[in-house]
Amino acid sequence: MKVGVPKEILDQEYRVALTPAGVDALIRQGHEVYVENNAGLESGITNQAFDKAGAKILNTPHEVFDATELILKVKQPLEDECKYLKLNHILFTFLHLAADKTLANDLCKSGATCIAYETIEYSNGALPLLIPMSEIAGRLSTQVGAHYLEKHSGGKGVLLGGVPGVEPANVVIIGGGTVGINAAKMAIGLGANVAILDKNLNRLRELDDYFHGRLHTVYSTQHKIEDLLSEADLIITAVLVTGAKAPKLITKDLIAHMKHGSVIVDVAIDQGGCVEGVKPTKHSNPLVKINNVSVYAVPNIPGAVPMTSTIALTNATLPYVLKLANAGYKAVLDDAALAKGVNIRNGSIVHKVVADALDMEYVPLT
Numbered sequence: 001m002k003v004g005v006p007k008e009i010l011d012q013e014y015r016v017a018l019t020p021a022g023v024d025a026l027i028r029q030g031h032e033v034y035v036e037n038n039a040g041l042e043s044g045i046t047n048q049a050f051d052k053a054g055a056k057i058l059n060t061p062h063e064v065f066d067a068t069e070l071i072l073k074v075k076q077p078l079e080d081e082c083k084y085l086k087l088n089h090i091l092f093t094f095l096h097l098a099a100d101k102t103l104a105n106d107l108c109k110s111g112a113t114c115i116a117y118e119t120i121e122y123s124n125g126a127l128p129l130l131i132p133m134s135e136i137a138g139r140l141s142t143q144v145g146a147h148y149l150e151k152h153s154g155g156k157g158v159l160l161g162g163v164p165g166v167e168p169a170n171v172v173i174i175g176g177g178t179v180g181i182n183a184a185k186m187a188i189g190l191g192a193n194v195a196i197l198d199k200n201l202n203r204l205r206e207l208d209d210y211f212h213g214r215l216h217t218v219y220s221t222q223h224k225i226e227d228l229l230s231e232a233d234l235i236i237t238a239v240l241v242t243g244a245k246a247p248k249l250i251t252k253d254l255i256a257h258m259k260h261g262s263v264i265v266d267v268a269i270d271q272g273g274c275v276e277g278v279k280p281t282k283h284s285n286p287l288v289k290i291n292n293v294s295v296y297a298v299p300n301i302p303g304a305v306p307m308t309s310t311i312a313l314t315n316a317t318l319p320y321v322l323k324l325a326n327a328g329y330k331a332v333l334d335d336a337a338l339a340k341g342v343n344i345r346n347g348s349i350v351h352k353v354v355a356d357a358l359d360m361e362y363v364p365l366t
């Protein structure tokens with residue numbers, strides 16, 4: 001199989017979809033790898049490192065798409081990249097289609113098979129390719145929140161952990177999955193007062209055991225969210241219903257009752273976000289201000305730490321990359337988790353939850 005790795009072109013997205021170790025693994029199994037010039041530079045990986053592992057370096061994205069069948073990316077293709085996609089391509093990347101109908105239509109038109117990292121799902125509901133990015137986004141969300149609570153960053157000027165004699169800040173985390181638990185680890189480590197909400201009682205039990213009572217577990221209802229938000233300094237949204245749009249749990253009305261200078265880190269923004277009226281922002285200008293509350297709405301948070309994220313992501317994607325390279329589309333037929341990743345095939349949406357979220361026709365995968 002000819003495998004292509006274009007350079008990411010989303011604003012300030014510095015990750016790359018394969019490391020030299022991945023190139024080496026593919027070459028050892030008889031494949032060819034084509035990497036775009038300087039695709040790994042911002043993740044600390046030079047052309048020479050890719051070349052040494054056996055990849056060929058090509059100058060433009062067009063050449064990479066043209067020369068290869070399996071395209072590995074990190075983020076969803078932008079308009080410029082969609083035009084290079086063809087019927088014979090398998091695109092393997094984060095897609096987050098539920099929040100982007102235009103992209104869904106463009107990808108359907110291309111005829112390419114599009115497999116989304118974020119909907120690959122084990123039978124127990126675990127999402128193996130979302131986990132490493134969620135671990136990073138969760139840990140960063142607390143770090144970013146602490147930064148934007150500082151006065152010079154537009155925040156109210158509180159220290160998450162307080163100091164002896166001064167109360168710590170209140171951190172409310174909505175969603176206790178991978179993002180939630182990682183955000184909580186950091187917030188507890190910094191000494192904040194942490195509450196975590198989830199709709200899954202078993203998950204709340206696990207969190208209670210895991211943190212030995214060092215955080216408050218709360219069953220998630222709109223009533224409880226409203227209650228906690230009025231006292232919160234930092235809110236982190238970390239909910240997920242696989243493939244579906246994030247629920248709008250934080251309305252403009254609710255924000256009007258929050259404390260001035262508080263911060264919301266809307267991690268779920270890649271699924272449309274939990275805050276009413278907020279659209280995705282960029283690392284270069286990450287905040288939206290609503291009634292003196294800062295909302296951080298960057299959909300590619302792990303892009304801020306590419307050296308960590310590239311390795312964490314490719315550790316998780318490589319087993320599937322090798323399967324796809326070895327068997328092509330047939331790999332999907334032998335792997336139920338990978339089959340759940342297929343969002344688009346032969347011009348149709350073949351993932352039920354994604355089709356429902358987009359209000360588009362669902363065609364079962366055959």
Ligand SMILES: NC(=O)c1ccc[n+]([C@@H]2O[C@H](COP(=O)([O-])OP(=O)(O)OC[C@H]3O[C@@H](n4cnc5c(N)ncnc54)[C@H](O)[C@@H]3O)[C@@H](O)[C@H]2O)c1
Nearest residue numbers: 134137175177178179198199220238239240268299300301
């Ligand atoms: N912005 C970014 O860069 C970035 C990076 C990684 C993940 N994410 C997003 O973060 C979100 C969380 O990802 P995850 O990996 O932690 O998912 P996860 O499946 O591990 O956890 C989600 C949790 O949300 C809970 N939940 C669902 N509805 C809820 C509700 N109404 N109230 C409270 N809890 C609810 C679920 O029970 C589950 O425990 C997703 O939307 C994901 O796409 C964003």
